[in-house]
Amino acid sequence: MNEQAELMRDTVKEFADKNLKDLALKVEREGIPDAVKEKILEQGFVGSNLPVEMGGAGLDSLSHRLMLFELAKVSPSVAAYVFFHNDVVLKQLSSGNKKDLIQSVISGKDSYALSFSRLSGEKIEDGSNGAIRRALNEKANRYIELDASGTIFAGEGKAEPVKNFKPLGLRGMGVCDFLPSSKEECGTKEDLENILAVSSGDIAALFLGIAEGAVDKAIEYTNVRKTFNEPLKNYEPVAFRIAELKSELEMLKFVLFDEGSDEIRMLMLKDLSASLSRKATKYALQFHGGYGYLEDFGVEKFYRDSVALNAIIYRPVEDKRILASKIYFGKSGFI
Amino acid sequence: MNFDLDKELEEYSKKVREFSLKEFGNDVASKYDVEEKYPDELRLKALKEGIIDFSNPWKTMIGIEEMCRVDPGMGISVTVPYFGAEVLMLHGSDYLKENYLGKVAMGEKIMGLGVTEPxxxxxxxxxxxVARKEGDKYIVNGSKMFITNGTIADFFVMLARTSPPDDPKKRHRGLSVLVVERGFKGFASNKLTGKLGxxxxxxGELILNNVEVPAKNLVGEEGKGFYYIMEFFNISRIFVAAQSIGIAQGVLDxxxxxLKKLEKEGEYVGEERKFKLAEIATRVEASRLLMYKAASFLFNYNPNPILTSMAKGYASETASFAAETAMEITGQIGLNSEIERFFRDSKIMEIWEGTSxxxxxxxxRMMLKGDKSE
Known part of the structure; x- marks a missing residue:
């Protein structure tokens, strides 16, 4: 790991311990507090991976992955907030050379609601008032949307709360019905797919952070929780599953933390990380028994977030098709 | 071998489905889910309209499945006011049956089972x-955790230690079941909120601080409580299998x-997603057949705990498999539909009434002792 990456990891770890750990439950219940958002901005996490000439900090990709990984371990919502702004919004704005809008995001003046339901099939219908329904980020003042025609639009507007709905995951970001007041074309579905393709390492970092956060919780709990007068860790089915999860996690982290990993390896990593995060979070909840089912214990959020993140940004069909085409040296897996 | 339900059960199943669709569609179920509110009016309505029918355990099982297929949280809420009733049916005195069970059956009271502890x-x-005998009463001290109906039940069928075990390795001895009313002095409860599903x-959580329970509220014989509760779990696990299959079937529907809609609109579906659908469907059928087999033993007064545990364990894992897989298949559409609620509801199936x-x-353990699943 290079010096910049190591420094980044230590900084984010310290930040998460000091500013997020005790607030993680509050984030789930009430959304990311403004004070936390301000600190994220102060630290320069938003815009960190954008080139200096575009107004960013020019952070290398490994350091950026480490940052997302460490944030996701404590609060997947906070990590996702940074990820969506850095990897989707700012990259999209950057491709259109919209420096003013970029600065507004980096300074915290603007925050974007995101709607990409079209990526995974049919689009969630707009509201009768033209609102973009169920957009991610309930405290946004701008939006970015992939519409049914495959065009990306962005603009200003107002986020309205959604009644009788509690999102499955990323509750710290929340969801809203976003009512646009302006609309500007800023790309195509293909642009977004390309952005997500080069963000595989960052997406893997989110999944692995979630997995490690959950596994850490499970290790801590099974060490102290006793049943039939023995700590849970003494039982084979518990200890062996934890050992398996930890082994997979360490192997995948090895690739995540490798500076030299290319795009295809990152795509492979994303696929395996998504799968591990679902498995690890499920076992972590199960090993907590009834307590795992309550939000107070901070483990069910990893389970929810893992599945929600999968639904929002993970594209197994498209990604596997790319991988298969590399193996077969041509088009494959399309029937 | 005939796998069809008889006419009476078919008609009952249809009636329950119609009731459920009418009374708790997505909007209603979402509201109660978000507000974490128990639908008491639905309990009474279900009772009034004959949806709750104790005349035949097959009806109970099939009714639970049908209700959970429409919505797990609401379906369970309708059927759970009677939770623990079998313990009183099988071992309660006439006094307990008349004063407690009868009133639950009439809809006048709600009951709960107080077994799990922090x-x-x-x-x-x-x-x-601990329940210490003093004259004609027991003095109960302790606490209970994750108790269904914890803050709404009028009374609880509760397991407590009435004497120390004669052998430290045989801790299941010396436990007894008592009926403890919410109104007894020293009883307190707190609602547990923030559940995943x-x-x-x-x-709720129950706190028992020198609660005085009349000796006539002892269920069956002193010291046999553990056996009564294990016997009860052998019954209730079938009903959890039914909840689980209802969830899995609801997700499958x-x-x-x-996917049908996507195909109709000319959207790409792909074999991978179709195979996943096929896996869910196959597991739902397998779970249901296993449940029917276990139920046929149990409802013919010949319970087979191996089969019951297989049915509950497999069905509950099928419920969460189905819900997780459905989330993968449906992506963001699933995230914004009832499927996400089914996903959250499914996980508890692998935890309550005996973890997987x-x-x-x-x-x-039973198979190694020589018992069989037939």
Whole structure:
């Protein structure tokens, strides 16, 4: 790991311990507090991976992955907030050379609601008032949307709360019905797919952070929780599953933390990380028994977030098709 | 061999489905889920309209499945006011049946089962709640955790230690079942909120501080409580299998509809997603057949705990498999539909009434002793 990456990891770890750990439950219940958002901005996490000439900090990709990984371990919502702004919004704005809008995001003046339901099939219908329904980020003042025609639009507007709905995951970001007041074309579905393709390492970092956060919780709990007068860790089915999860996690982290990993390896990593995060979070909840089912214990959020993140940004069909085409040296897996 | 339900059960199943669709569609279920509110009016309506029918256990099982297929949180809420009733039916005195069970059956009271404790979980015999006999009453001290109907039940069928075990290795001895009313002095409860799923159901923590329970509220014989509760779990696990199959079937219905719609609109579906649908469908059928087999033993007064644990364990894992897979298939559409609620509701199936691990312990332990699943 290079010096910049190591420094980044230590900084984010310290930040998460000091500013997020005790607030993680509050984030789930009430959304990311403004004070936390301000600190994220102060630290320069938003815009960190954008080139200096575009107004960013020019952070290398490994350091950026480490940052997302460490944030996701404590609060997947906070990590996702940074990820969506850095990897989707700012990259999209950057491709259109919209420096003013970029600065507004980096300074915290603007925050974007995101709607990409079209990526995974049919689009969630707009509201009768033209609102973009169920957009991610309930405290946004701008939006970015992939519409049914495959065009990306962005603009200003107002986020309205959604009644009788509690999102499955990323509750710290929340969801809203976003009512646009302006609309500007800023790309195509293909642009977004390309952005997500080069963000595989960052997406893997989110999944692995979630997995490690959950596994850490499970290790801590099974060490102290006793049943039939023995700590849970003494039982084979518990200890062996934890050992398996930890082994997979360490192997995948090895690739995540490798500076030299290319795009295809990152795509492979994303696929395996998504799968591990679902498995690890499920076992972590199960090993907590009834307590795992309550939000107070901070483990069910990893389970929810893992599945929600999968639904929002993970594209197994498209990604596997790319991988298969590399193996077969041509088009494959399309029937 | 005939796998069809008889006419009476077919008609009952249809009636329950119609009731459920009419009374708790997505909007209603969402509201109770978000507000974490118990639908008491629905309990009374279900009773009035004959949806709750104790005349035939097959009806109970099939009714639970049908209700959970429409919505797990609401479906369980309708059927759970009677939770623990079998303990009183099988071992309660006439006094207990008349004064407690009868009133539950009439809809006048709600009951609950007080077994799990804060440090207990799967280890039922390790409970710490103590009931000390003093004259014609028991003085109960302790606490209970994750109790369904915890803050709404009028009374609880509660397991407590009435004497120390004669052998430290035989902790299941010396436990008894008592009927403890909410109104007894020294009884307190707190609602547990922030559950992942089944949020329309009420869950609480009970605190028992020198609660005086009349000796006539002892269920059956003193010292036999552990056996009564294990016997009860052998019954209730079938009903959890039914909840689980209802969830899995509900998820399957919705996922099938989603893929049909995509195909109709000319959207790409792909073999991978179709294979996943096929896996869910196959597991739902297998779970249901296993449940029917276990139920046929149980309802013919010949319970087979191996089969019951297999049915509960497999069906509960099928419920969460189905819901997780459905989330993968439906992506963001699923995230914004009932499927996400089914996903959250499904996980508790692998935890309550014996975790998946406990079911595997029961199965393997009995098989190694020479018992069989036939």
């Amino acid at each position: 440090g207990g979980g799967s280890d039922v015999a390790g409970l710490k709640t 089944v949020r329309a159901t009420n869950t 919705r996922t099938t509809e989603y 691990e406990v079911e595997k312990i029961v199965i393997s």
